[in-house]
Amino acid sequence: MKVFKFGGASVKDVAGVKNLSSIVHQQHGQLIVVVSAMGKTTNLLETLCNAYFHQDAKSTTIMKELKNFHLDIVNNLFPLNSPVYKHLEELFTGLENILASESSLCYDYEYDRIICFGELISTTIISDYLKMEGIDNQFIDIRKFLKTDQNYRNANIDLELSEHLCRNAFDFNTSSIFVTQGFIAGTRTNQTTTLGREGSDYTAALLANLLNAEDVTIWKDVPGVMNADPKEYEKAQVISRMSYKEAIELSHFGAKIIHPKTIKPIQNKQIPLYVRSFLHPDSRGTVIQEIDEHLKLPPIYINKGNQCLLTLTPRDFSFIAEEKLSHIFAVLAQYKLKLNLMQNSAISFSFCVDCNSAVFNEFLDQLREEFEVRYNQDVKLITIRHYNEEIIREIIGDTPSLVEQRSRTTAQFVLRNHVLQ
Numbered sequence: 001m002k003v004f005k006f007g008g009a010s011v012k013d014v015a016g017v018k019n020l021s022s023i024v025h026q027q028h029g030q031l032i033v034v035v036s037a038m039g040k041t042t043n044l045l046e047t048l049c050n051a052y053f054h055q056d057a058k059s060t061t062i063m064k065e066l067k068n069f070h071l072d073i074v075n076n077l078f079p080l081n082s083p084v085y086k087h088l089e090e091l092f093t094g095l096e097n098i099l100a101s102e103s104s105l106c107y108d109y110e111y112d113r114i115i116c117f118g119e120l121i122s123t124t125i126i127s128d129y130l131k132m133e134g135i136d137n138q139f140i141d142i143r144k145f146l147k148t149d150q151n152y153r154n155a156n157i158d159l160e161l162s163e164h165l166c167r168n169a170f171d172f173n174t175s176s177i178f179v180t181q182g183f184i185a186g187t188r189t190n191q192t193t194t195l196g197r198e199g200s201d202y203t204a205a206l207l208a209n210l211l212n213a214e215d216v217t218i219w220k221d222v223p224g225v226m227n228a229d230p231k232e233y234e235k236a237q238v239i240s241r242m243s244y245k246e247a248i249e250l251s252h253f254g255a256k257i258i259h260p261k262t263i264k265p266i267q268n269k270q271i272p273l274y275v276r277s278f279l280h281p282d283s284r285g286t287v288i289q290e291i292d293e294h295l296k297l298p299p300i301y302i303n304k305g306n307q308c309l310l311t312l313t314p315r316d317f318s319f320i321a322e323e324k325l326s327h328i329f330a331v332l333a334q335y336k337l338k339l340n341l342m343q344n345s346a347i348s349f350s351f352c353v354d355c356n357s358a359v360f361n362e363f364l365d366q367l368r369e370e371f372e373v374r375y376n377q378d379v380k381l382i383t384i385r386h387y388n389e390e391i392i393r394e395i396i397g398d399t400p401s402l403v404e405q406r407s408r409t410t411a412q413f414v415l416r417n418h419v420l421q
């Protein structure tokens with residue numbers, strides 16, 4: 001059995017759905033198709049959720065936009081008497097009923113029960129379209145089988161229970177193709193949860209792990225994992241093979257190609273992960289797998305934006321020692337800020353975190369109780385894996401860095417305004 005994952009960009013329009021169908025058609029054997037919400041639907045649903053939660057009348061207009069976007073696609077794919085219209089109507093009514101009811105006080109709970117409609121709608125359209133094209137498949141509402149705790153918006157999977165439920169649900173004696181949603185899941189008591197933005201890759205990896213898939217393919221709008229973002233670096237090239245370890249490091253440093261949680265489930269079962277282009281389904285793309293031999297990789301360049309660089313100095317001139325550091329880490333954990341680089345001296349500690357404007361001022365106030373705080377907002381963190389002096393010269397040039405750090409494999413630079421040389 002194989003798992004294919006199609007992201008929002010791959011099914012953003014009529015041509016995308018047709019293309020998915022042709023890729024699935026060329027595949028023989030057992031298959032699970034995991035799909036994200038179409039195009040930018042999840043962003044639109046976020047605005048809908050905010051409007052609903054804050055009782056803003058805009059929700060009616062946003063709901064209309066959501067319907068029109070999907071109906072436009074559907075009208076160009078199906079004849080008028082297709083069952084897809086009834087299936088979609090049920091979903092739209094379900095969402096409208098939520099919007100007409102009073103919200104609870106828990107934003108995250110409301111978020112998950114609204115945001116899931118993106119994936120429910122896309123998979124309904126895709127399952128019905130494949131059927132119309134003669135590709136028999138079974139639609140699965142994954143919320144019933146992938147079970148999580150109640151940590152809404154970033155739920156944690158109950159692997160044991162999910163394994164049992166998924167093995168029964170994905171019964172390949174009844175169908176050889178299943179279509180299901182990425183990103184969403186459910187609690188034991190059937191409340192909807194989600195796995196974090198862009199979490200569909202993670203769903204694909206989880207299902208592969210639980211059901212012992214042969215391999216997973218993530219279909220993207222790029223030709224594979226590249227050694228730089230081709231929009232930023234014209235000499236970017238595809239890396240044809242890479243280890244799990246390299247892939248997990250790259251996503252940690254900010255490469256957007258795969259969701260960071262994706263690698264562990266497939267590594268644990270030694271399942272290869274392919275990253276391939278849905279625009280050129282015949283090219284091979286990248287395979288991520290266990291690689292024993294020392295594989296020489298080209299320099300890989302990652303630009304992580306929206307960073308904040310902070311430098312803390314204890315007000316009483318005491319050393320930055322273990323207790324001070326553990327206090328700083330506790331504050332970071334409290335505000336769920338991701339630490340991306342750190343450096344200390346006798347009486348100062350500098351670090352780079354993802355900027356989260358919603359909590360930043362409160363975070364600063366808390367630190368200021370003990371430290372003098374200096375910071376630069378909106379800096380960039382440039383990471384170069386497998387670096388050499390030539391590539392550093394090419395990427396960084398004379399741009400002065402605020403902090404610089406090198407290990408044997410990785411060089412990192414915090415820059416104010418990064419301009420390619």
Ligand code: ASP
Nearest residue numbers: 036042183197198199200
């Ligand atoms: N639709 C969700 C999002 O946009 C999940 C995903 O695309 O992986 O975040």
Ligand code: MG
Nearest residue numbers: 008036037042
């Ligand atoms: Mg998406």
